[in-house]
Amino acid sequence: MGKSKSIRTAIIGAGPRGTSVLERLLAHAAAHAAAHSGPASLHIDVIDPYPAGPGHVWQPGQSRLYLMNTQSFYPTVIPEDARLAPPVAGTTFDRWRARQQREPMPALTLDERSELAALGSRDFPSRALYGRYLRCTLDELTAKLPDGVTVSFHETTAVSVRPSRDGTPGTPGDGAPWDGSQGDGTPGGTTPSTGTFDVGLAGGASLTVDSVVLALGHLASRLNPEQRELQASAAQLGLSYFPPAVPADVDWAAIPAGEPVLVRGMGLNFFDAMGQLTEGRGGKFIDAGTRLEYQPSGQEPLIIAASRRGTPYRAKAALAGYYPASVTLRYLTEAALERFAATGIRPGFDHDLWPLLHRDTLWAYYSTLVRSQPAAVPDASDFLAALEEALRPHAHSAANWEAAVESVLAVHVGPRHRLDLPGLASPLAGRSFGSRAELDAAVVEYLLDDARRSALGEEDPVKMAIGALHHGRAVLKTAVADGGITDESWVAGLRGWFESFVEGLASGPPALRAEQLAALARAGVVSFAGPDPRFSVDRRTGRFTAVSPWVNGPPVAAKTMVEALAPANRVSANDSPLMEQLLADGMVRPRLMMTAEGAPVQATGLDVAPHPYRPVAANGSVTDGLYVLGLQLSATQWGTAIAAEALQPGGATYASGQRTLRDADEIAQAILGH
CATH class of the missing domain: 3.50.50 (FAD/NAD(P)-binding domain)
Known part of the structure; x- marks a missing residue:
């Protein structure tokens, strides 16, 4: 050579x-x-x-209140595929964590040592500690x-x-x-x-x-028209508007204590904002035995949380691994993808892929219900056999398999124990509230129920239905990559409705965050705006406002508004000199x-x-x-x-x-x- x-x-x-x-x-x-x-x-x-x-x-160096959305056992930058060239150095985060507990690097700070001392494989590390792992891996390389x-x-x-x-x-x-x-x-x-x-x-x-x-x-991303209008109005009226940003880049100290702050978005960035404006200001969560309580420092603002659903993402279940072990996909499998390929079918999301995952979700829920709550379905073996037959792909036309399932459920499962998938994603849908206090109480009830279900882990039918969606999401990533589904399926199905649906169910925070939010609401530090809020600026009063059509009473109002959202991941809306040059040059x-x-x-x-x-x-x-x-x-x-x-x-x-x-x-x- x-x-x-x-x-x-x-x-x-x-x-x-x-x-x-x-x-x-x-x-x-x-x-x-x-x-x-x-x-x-x-x-x-x-x-x-x-x-x-x-x-x-x-x-x-960022705040240790910013947690990863995955447990220690999950992330890595080092591949573990024997088919690839072997790494010259480095390991997974979890192995690095265990190594630092045994033989800590001299360069570790006291905060890093303290976090590591209490961090287990199933705990959620701070983003700061994951950053230390990344830096250590780079140094080793x-x-x-x-x-x-x-x-x-x-x-x-x-x-x-x-x-x-x-x-x-x-x-x-x-x-x-x-x-x-x-x-x-x-x-x-x-x-x-x-x-x-x-x-x-x-x-x-x-x-x-x-x-x-x-x-x-x-x-960095340009603001959308509504955000630009809010920002311009804020500049004219002397209000404070915080656009979408990486949470660690936000100057949280600029948000005044004791005043309302309107926070739009109740996904993962919301919990970052919540932490900085509460624990980050000296407040403390106290285990009161039967529930968590919050002791304010007096430096908190009044957080008014607003989102389309009116509730935050559902919390993660307590599991031994990333996926629930009791859930195995039966319908949306890699073998099913191979069958599509073998027959020359380019599957559509709504027509081909979602019906399979929907079946898996139903089976995960009802098989868990039978196992964990035997009294809910007295004739369990007959029910599961009938359900399995109704779910069998191609045993019925696409038009009536769901009707067959409904017929089985009508015979065997009472209404109280039925799975309502749309209701899981939008728990306040169809409800109206006579006051904000009534709404706040309903959201606290939802949060505590969700945290309770998370604690049950593999024994909770709802969390196992979500677990099936979580499994299915991993298969879908392979199915849809590189043009694996039609464009119209990507636009209208996968991104049109399923993405926000599954994110709200399967990409939530640790269950502790749900308990903390409930404690903050009980302490009067957090309140909620209600579902489907409309945002505007009241120029007469000089306030940002949000009003939900489902909550009786005046709009919520604040002189400060925070977009608890990440910058839009859209290349055509980027605010990067490099990306703009690449686009402009063709x-x-x-x-x-x-x-x-x-x-x-x-x-x-x-x-x-x-x-x-x-x-x-x-x-x-x-x-x-x-x-x-x-x-x-x-x-x-x-x-x-x-x-x-x-x-x-x-x-x-x-x-x-x-x-x-x-x-x-x-x-x-x-x-x-x-």
């Missing part, structure tokens, strides 16, 4: 995804060195204004660089990526494949680029590289999808060609050497915001669990010409 060529690549974005690409490059470089005589020359430029490893979101590999970190912003003007080789890379072989390592068969890219940095410097990886993560374009009426709609993510993912230019061409990983793939992959999933011994394993790490591996192989 001839002498290997030198390669220079740039990774833009140094958070978990950028770190994964770096890790895979090192893994393949080490494997190459072991298999061939002499090291190859590889230089990696990592560009991010935030410290590499944690990147923007996972900074180790760079301490074991294979021969011939160098890495430079640039703590600045990349503002442009353009093909080099003269097309001449860069320094040190010359754009040639890793071993002098031809081909770009992808099944698509695009022509390998022999040119280079100029990466412009803030301040005027530039780098010339052979390839670029866009691992951009969360981008190097990338948003993906267009066709609705059922034949109208094109702009999707959230970039148009890309697999595999590995490379952006499609405005003219339809694909530029080799430019790669995309992560959130900007949201029009090709579903659920890209979730971290890579560590393997759970004895637990369910899905192909989508480490998809991001395999994507990073494909990019690394393409860069190196493998």
Whole structure:
């Protein structure tokens, strides 16, 4: 084999995804060195204004009140797939946690040591501690660089990526494949680029590289028209408006104590806001034996929580693993996906995939009901046999299988024990309230019931129905990726209704947060606006207002409003100089999808060609050497915001669990010409 060529690549974005690409490059470089005589020359430029490893979101210095939405056993940036090149260093977060408990690094702070001392495998770590893991992993990787590999970190912003003007080789890379072989390592068969890219940095410097990886993560985003109007009105009237943001970037101290603050959104960012404005201001939660109580510090504002449902996301169940062990999918399985493929069917979401997952959800609920509450269904064996027959795919036409199930339920299960899926997602639907106090009491009742169910774990039928949806979401990620469903199904079904439905049920906070919110409401620190609120600015009184059609009484009003939402993940609405340049130059374009009426709609993510993912230019061409990983793939992959999933011994394993790490591996192989 001839002498290997030198390669220079740039990774833009140094958070978990950028770190994964770096890790895979090192893994393949080490494997190459072991298999061939002499090291190859590889230089990696990592560009991010935030410290590499944690990147923007996972900074180790942020408040420890910001918790991860997954337990310690879940996340990893190191792949565990024996088919991939072995890592040169690093491990999963949970193994790192256990190692730090046994032999803590001297660099750990007192806060980190204190958190680690009490943190178990099933506990929810702080984002700050996960950031420390990411930084530690990066340090371990760079301490074991294979021969011939160098890495430079640039703590600045990349503002442009353009093909080099003269097309001449860069320094040190010359754009040639890793071993002098031809081909770009992808099944698509695009022509390998022999040119280079100029990466412009803030301040005027530039780098010339052979390839670029866009691992951009969360981008700043322009406000939508309603948000712009609220912001402009706030500026005119002297009000305080906090637009969508990464919670750690918000100046929570600017929200005055003792005054109402209107908080829109009751998803995960809401609980971050709640924590900062209560415990973050010196308040304390006290275990009063039968329930949690809140002791105010006197520095809290009055939080008025508002969302379309009127209630927060449902809390996670107490489980031994990421998925409930008692739930096994019977209908929406990977084998079912293979059957669609074998018959040449490109499934529709509402017509083909959801009916299968709906069956799994019903079976999970009623089989758990029979097991955990035997008195609810006296003739359990007859009932389950009849239900199984009614659920059998293709035993009935798509038009009447649900009617067959209803007939079985009418015979065997009383109304009180029936599953109401729409009601789970919208627990206040169909109700009206004579006062805000009546509404607050109803929400507290919902929160305590939800926390009680979470504590029951695998013994609660509702949480196991949600558990089936959680299992199914992992299968759906594989089913819908890379054009696996029709555009109209993606737009109208998957993103149109199912995404918000399943997020509200299966992506909630730890159950402790539900108990804390109930305690805050009882203490008078939190109140609720009600379902379907309308937001506006009352110029006469100089206040933000929110009014629910289902709650009697005057609108809620406040001089401060917080959008408890992440910035919109939509490339066409980004506020990033780099993404705007790429779009303006036609190097990338948003993906267009066709609705059922034949109208094109702009999707959230970039148009890309697999595999590995490379952006499609405005003219339809694909530029080799430019790669995309992560959130900007949201029009090709579903659920890209979730971290890579560590393997759970004895637990369910899905192909989508480490998809991001395999994507990073494909990019690394393409860069190196493998």
